Amino acid sequence: MRNTDRTDIYTRVTNEIVAAIEVGAGSWTMPWHHDGSAIARPVNAATGKAYRGSNILSLWIAAQACGFSSGRWASYRQWQALGAQVRKGEQSTTIVFWKINQRGDDSEDPDGDENTQGRPRMFARGYSVFNEAQVDGYTAPVIELLSEETRLQNADAFWANLGILTCHGGNEAFYVPSEDRVQIPEFSQFKDPAGYYGTLYHEGLHATGAGHRCDRDLSGRFGSDRYAAEEAIALSGQSAPCLTLH
Template sequence: MKKTNSQSRKSQQGTRPSNKAASKTSLYQQITDKLLAQMEKGVIPWKRPWKILDNGMAEVPTNYVTKKSYRGINLMLLSCNAYSRPYYMTYRQAQSQGGQVKKGEKGHLVVFYKTLTQQQESGKDKILFWERPSVVFNIDQIEGIDFRQPDLLIGQPDQTLLNERCEAVYQNFPAPPRLVNQQLDRAFYQRSTDVVNMPPVQAFTTPAMYYSVLFHELTHATGHTNRLNRDDLGAGAMGSQSYSREELTAELGAAFLGAVCGINQQDQAIQIQTASYLKGYMRALKDDVTLFYKASQQAQKAVDHILNRSYETVPQPEENDVAESV
């Protein structure tokens, strides 16, 4: 039987989740299911073995066409995939570059925002946004394009330069919390005094561990009323949903900042510390399917505040006329 043109196109596009399937399972549930599947294997989605580029930055999931790195929940979702290089495209982007998704390949879930500007009675515009699922494909799933990728770092990163980049994070933090070394055996953020206490770097097994802990506490500090005024900061007892969400926000914020600086997330000390909290996060995720999504959104806002840049709600690489619905 001869295939119709529409059938031929469908067979060439690879497998994508259907609209019917997406309607049966909420977007948050899809996100949670994917992340829990990794965590149940002992894999920490936000502590992935990112390679280091020759410019010293971590090679995080990036849209090949726009050259923009994925952010927030999309960074986490795509970091779960085991490809040789983390570059992605939508189906339409692949076509626009003269390529084609290989037959039978499955797309990977990402989320982008649609916006609507609504004028209020006061005359001021209010921007409303909502999430939409989309799919992207890794360049290993695409044929017909001569992909050119950034060079990777040969050898080990320069520790001095790495330390300088990490120190610059705190130095560039607008109106940062005060950094003290009053208690040498524990790191914490105290909201009432707006102080981050850090043991000296010599107290940590590696510099990477020191800066990861510092970034964790700095992320907490962004929740202060004079900054992002995050409701979860100090709102709940240990084990509560608000406590879990705030701790996960700080964990993700530390990982995002580490990627900016080029910290090796596979540092053994970092992995051991995070693994101790893994079961607690898994329980919290099973109780609230929105937890990881909300925490990743809060973490991205925190990182943007620390780095003194505007939080972007819209410009995900999939949206600009190349988005494809799940």
């Protein structure tokens, strides 16, 4: 891949993220007191595999901006293979896949640096995908869901096995590193179970940074780079399918 092509991919993805930031977050409502767009981790409709890395953010941004309620995406050809057709005039969303050239040569990169020859190298590939809401003729697969009671029991059991001290009460949710404790409002204060467990597991992901777990630096104050990085970790981890109640 030429360096100019690679730069174009980075630029497109960056511009989409910047545009979303410039639009603003709007009015955020705490889950214990979602505009309907997809909040679960985006998946490829053809392969069933979940998207990773910056692609999660890019697809979330597109879903929120366009009001898509589905988290299923695929390329134009993939939708065709599924018997669906992207509607005329629909705008695609750019995602990026990385490929490792184990040979370490520059056969795929004519602008390669002589100093890096012989080493494994990574190449970015840009792809255009469309949301399920942008196609006609697609019937989503029927998923056999557990009952809500069973899902809540599984979520509670999973949390209990983590061994994190949890205190209920008040009107705030946070993790206290010095006490290895999660504080969260009562279950009854949340609008729905997804709001409760999403918040609980978010704070639990902060708890993974404790010294006896992943040992991350949790000393960053609000507004600092460390604080922002920690929030990004918790938000990214919160997107894991195993923590999603929908």
